[in-house]
Amino acid sequence: MPDQSGPPDSVGILVPTGMLGGGFSPETITRGLCLGADVIAVDGGSTDSGPYYLGAGVAKTADRAVRRDLRLLLAAASSARIPLIVGSCGTGGTDSGVNWVADIADAICAEDGLDLTVAKIFSEQPADHLLPLLEAERIHALPPSEALDAATLRRCAHIVGMMGHEPIEQALRAGADVVLAGRTTDTAVSAAFALMRGMPPGPTWHAAKIIECGGQCTTSPAAGGVFARIDHRGFTIEPLDPDTACTPASVAAHMLYETVNPYTMREPGGTIEVAGARYTAIDERTVRVEGSRFEPAGQYTVKLEGAAVSGYETVSFTGIRDPQILRSIDEWAESFTKALTGRVETVLELAPGSWGADLRLYGYNAILGELETEPATPAEVGVMLLISAQNQQTATEISKLANPLLLHLPLPTMNYLPSFAFATSPAHIDRGAAYEFVLNHVVDVDSPTEMFRLEMEPGHA
Amino acid sequence: MPDAPRTLGDLALEVRSKNAGPFWMTLEAFMPDDQTYRIADALITAELISELYQVPSASVQLFRIPDLRVVKASFPRPITQGSLHDRDMHAGQHHVPLANVLCP
Numbered sequence: 001m002p003d004q005s006g007p008p009d010s011v012g013i014l015v016p017t018g019m020l021g022g023g024f025s026p027e028t029i030t031r032g033l034c035l036g037a038d039v040i041a042v043d044g045g046s047t048d049s050g051p052y053y054l055g056a057g058v059a060k061t062a063d064r065a066v067r068r069d070l071r072l073l074l075a076a077a078s079s080a081r082i083p084l085i086v087g088s089c090g091t092g093g094t095d096s097g098v099n100w101v102a103d104i105a106d107a108i109c110a111e112d113g114l115d116l117t118v119a120k121i122f123s124e125q126p127a128d129h130l131l132p133l134l135e136a137e138r139i140h141a142l143p144p145s146e147a148l149d150a151a152t153l154r155r156c157a158h159i160v161g162m163m164g165h166e167p168i169e170q171a172l173r174a175g176a177d178v179v180l181a182g183r184t185t186d187t188a189v190s191a192a193f194a195l196m197r198g199m200p201p202g203p204t205w206h207a208a209k210i211i212e213c214g215g216q217c218t219t220s221p222a223a224g225g226v227f228a229r230i231d232h233r234g235f236t237i238e239p240l241d242p243d244t245a246c247t248p249a250s251v252a253a254h255m256l257y258e259t260v261n262p263y264t265m266r267e268p269g270g271t272i273e274v275a276g277a278r279y280t281a282i283d284e285r286t287v288r289v290e291g292s293r294f295e296p297a298g299q300y301t302v303k304l305e306g307a308a309v310s311g312y313e314t315v316s317f318t319g320i321r322d323p324q325i326l327r328s329i330d331e332w333a334e335s336f337t338k339a340l341t342g343r344v345e346t347v348l349e350l351a352p353g354s355w356g357a358d359l360r361l362y363g364y365n366a367i368l369g370e371l372e373t374e375p376a377t378p379a380e381v382g383v384m385l386l387i388s389a390q391n392q393q394t395a396t397e398i399s400k401l402a403n404p405l406l407l408h409l410p411l412p413t414m415n416y417l418p419s420f421a422f423a424t425s426p427a428h429i430d431r432g433a434a435y436e437f438v439l440n441h442v443v444d445v446d447s448p449t450e451m452f453r454l455e456m457e458p459g460h461a
Numbered sequence: 462m463p464d465a466p467r468t469l470g471d472l473a474l475e476v477r478s479k480n481a482g483p484f485w486m487t488l489e490a491f492m493p494d495d496q497t498y499r500i501a502d503a504l505i506t507a508e509l510i511s512e513l514y515q516v517p518s519a520s521v522q523l524f525r526i527p528d529l530r531v532v533k534a535s536f537p538r539p540i541t542q543g544s545l546h547d548r549d550m551h552a553g554q555h556h557v558p559l560a561n562v563l564c565p
Contacts (some may be wrong), residue, residue, distance in 0.1 A: 047483050049542035050550050106518055144484060144520070144537035256489050260481045260535040262524055310544065356545050366555050371514060373561075388545045419482040436544050 007198025008320070010231040012037045013207070016240070017225055018100075018214035020044040020069050020086055021061030028225045028240045029076045035238075036226050038082055039193035040073055043186055043212060044101060045088025045307060047437065048258070048375040054092030055157045055307030059100060061091065067099065071108050074178065078114045083172055085179045090408050092307075093160045093183025095124045101180050108455070111253055116178050119171035122453040123160045123182030125304065127153040130443070138444040142303070152438050156306035159439065160411025163302070164268035165447035168192035174456060182452070183305060185267055186212040190228075192200035199230045205272045206292035209265060210254050217254035220244040234290035236282060246287045250278035268303070268448060270296040273287070299444050302451050306439035311388035313431040314399040318406040319421035321380045328411050329364055329381060336409055343401045355398060356388040383420070392430055399428040469504060470560030472497045478556035483542040486514075487535040487551045488559055498530040500564050506534045512559040515539065534559075 014032035017024045020042045032040070045053075049060050059066070070086075090097015098120050109116055130153055133139055141147050151158070160183035169192050171179045181189070190208035195201065207228045215221045223241040237246050255274055256264040263275040263417035273293040280288045325332055337359060344350050360366035362382035366374045385402055389395040406427060408417045445451060470476050474491040481487040490505065492498040502525055511518035514550045516536045524533040549555055 047542075048480055048551055051483070052543070104563050142484075169464065249529060253491075254533070256526075256531060256533055258479050258481050258487070260487060260522065262526065262533060313545075351520060358546050358548075360548060367548050369548065371555075371558050373558070387502075405552075434543075434545075437541060440482075440484050 001165040002384055003022075008268055011039070011194040011197050011199050011212065012079065012229045014040045014240070015190060015193060015211045015214050015226050015228070016040065016042055016073065017069065018043065018212070018216060018358070019046070019061065021065035023065065023069065024213070024224045026072060029072055031240045032225065032227050033076060033080050035229075037227065038197070040077055040082060040084045041190040041193070042069075042073065042086055043088055043189055044086045045093050045183065046428045048278045049091070051307040054160065054305060054437075055309065056433070057090075057092060057094040057158055059090040059097060063104070065171065066452075067108065068105050069111070069380040070101070070104055070153045072451050074105060074108050074114055074116065075112065077177060078116055083177055083179065083183070083193060085168055085192060087181045087184030087186070087189030089180050089182060092158065093162075093181075095122045095182065098122055098182050098337040105180065110341055111191065117176050118178045118180060118227065118457050119174065119176035120172060120455045121163065121167050121179065121181040122455070123163055123184070123388040123451070125159045125451060126379050127156060127159060130159065130304070133443055139304070139441050140301075140444070142440045142442060148439070148441050152307070152308070155308040156438060157308055157435065158307065159242060159304055161304055161443065161451045162268070163452050164453055165192035165195050165450055167452040167454065169196045170449055171267040171454055171456070172196055174454070176456060186224050187265075187267060187272070188249045194230045200232055201270075201294035202292040203235045203289070204230050205267060205294050206274050206277060206289060207237065209272060209416075210237060210251055210289075211253070213249070213257065215241070215244065216257060217237060217248050217251050218244045218246050234288060234292070236286055236288050238286040245285035248281055248285065248287055249279050250276075251287045252279045266297075269300050270294055280369065299407040300448055301442035303442050305437065307435040308438045309433045310436040311390060311434055313434045314387045314392075314395040314428050315431055316385040316387075316399050316402060316406055316428040317379060317423050318383045318427060319423060322384060323377075324414075325411060326381060327377055329361060329378070332409065332411055333359055333361060335406055335412055339405050339409060340398075343405075347401060348358060348397060350389075350394070355394065357398070358386040360384040360386070384396050388434060392432060396428070396430055403427060467564045468560060469501060469562045472500060472564060473560070476556045476560040478552050478554070478559075480538070480542055480552045481535055484537055484538055486501075486538045486555060487494055487533060488556055489531055489533045490559065492530040492532075495527075495530065498527060498532075501532045504562065504564060505534060505559070506558070509562065510534045510536065512558075514555070
């Protein structure tokens with residue numbers, strides 16, 4: 001229930017892990033509750049593992065891993081009578097991701113006899129809802145992307161809007177004990193409860209950014225969760241693992257992590273400014289931060305993420321150990337591409353732009369490609385051929401044309417056919433639909449909650 | 462005895478790279494002391510990043526953070542994350558060209 005007695009002196013936030021399903025020890029929770037946690041916040045998603053999870057609407061995390069983490073968190077929320085907030089459910093934050101986590105939560109509540117009111121907040125945006133906003137010039141590109149067009153919106157398999165803290169606060173005020181949110185800014189997950197309880201936005205948003213990846217801001221990132229206490233002048237932060245420390249450098253350095261600019265970060269409602277923040281050690285494992293600011297923006301914006309099918313793919317893999325080939329591996333690759341292109345044109349009669357191939361020479365220059373300055377002659381090379389076509393059947397057909405080349409293609413100077421080392425039979429694996437991120441745009445909105453849909457379910461017990 | 466050639470990676474505590482969202486990449490050189498920070502600070506320019514990563518120098522954002530002894534560079538990913546020709550989904554191995562630069 002909303003507190004009627006005015007803001008508390010401080011709000012304690014327990015972040016058990018950087019990702020729901022990432023795992024943490026039960027002691028992490030015990031320790032956080034002992035420190036007086038007022039809320040448990042955990043992120044459930046990211047774009048960092050690529051466009052597949054949003055495009056296909058499936059989670060990166062394992063069902064059993066999410067179930068295991070959620071069971072501990074629901075029990076803690078129930079026993080301590082504090083809210084649990086999960087952001088970006090199901091990796092991509094799609095409606096299917098929210099429902100997936102909600103189904104797991106419902107099953108646990110029923111099995112363990114927990115009486116918790118669960119709120120679901122959906123963030124998926126049908127293209128049809130966005131097209132009038134595009135027409136009204138309310139959707140703008142973020143650098144380095146170009147202006148959006150209607151065709152790109154229509155191509156998307158899934159589009160999500162990244163919510164700020166307001167839809168979460170709305171759910172908490174409506175009586176939710178557990179909030180399972182679709183795509184949410186990493187920071188809003190942790191900031192929502194503290195902002196609702198009247199903590200100042202500068203320290204709250206800054207603390208939320210520091211703790212969003214769990215132990216990443218500590219001296220031992222693998223060790224697990226962190227605890228932040230926000231007050232009216234700043235915040236203090238410490239790891240939940242007693243053998244791990246937060247130092248001024250480890251905390252300050254977290255503003256560098258996966259950010260373009262380490263001093264300012266745009267949120268839907270404004271900008272976090274930390275250039276003036278001061279980081280001081282309170283003891284050998286606790287850091288105090290003051291001086292962070294939050295500058296409200298003139299226009300509230302919701303960032304869109306969208307993934308569209310880029311094609312259907314087949315991957316093939318072979319190995320080359322013969323030093324004679326390896327000494328001329330660039331020449332071999334060039335010859336391969338030429339031979340495959342010729343076969344595809346003559347046998348399948350495909351137009352050049354209608355399919356694509358990426359030949360990767362692992363052990364030589366696969367990862368950096370043209371950025372690799374002087375690759376040495378390798379001892380062996382893993383040759384991965386990734387084919388993309390407009391449907392799976394075509395991608396498979398192209399891979400079958402490539403098969404004899406991946407097995408036997410000689411150097412142009414050789415007068416016999418070598419045989420290379422296929423790793424598996426068959427040598428190719430169909431990957432199905434592949435996706436690409438196509439949105440990097442924001443929508444001007446009148447209300448922070450208008451693009452998000454709240455559903456509440458009463459408790460079971 | 463002349464010193465062996467030293468790379469930025471030899472001097473640094475860590476040189477790392479990562480996505481900053483699907484459309485940006487960011488690199489950081491963490492230096493152990495003020496002396497090596499000054500070397501990194503002088504070495505890492507928009508022109509160097511442009512040359513190593515084949516991106517326009519005007520697209521490179523540089524951040525020099527003496528308090529942390531860190532130089533950070535961010536630029537739009539030349540190949541969007543997860544596309545057919547992206548070979549480094551998290552951009553986690555793209556620190557190597559920077560780490561291999563010889564220090565004067």
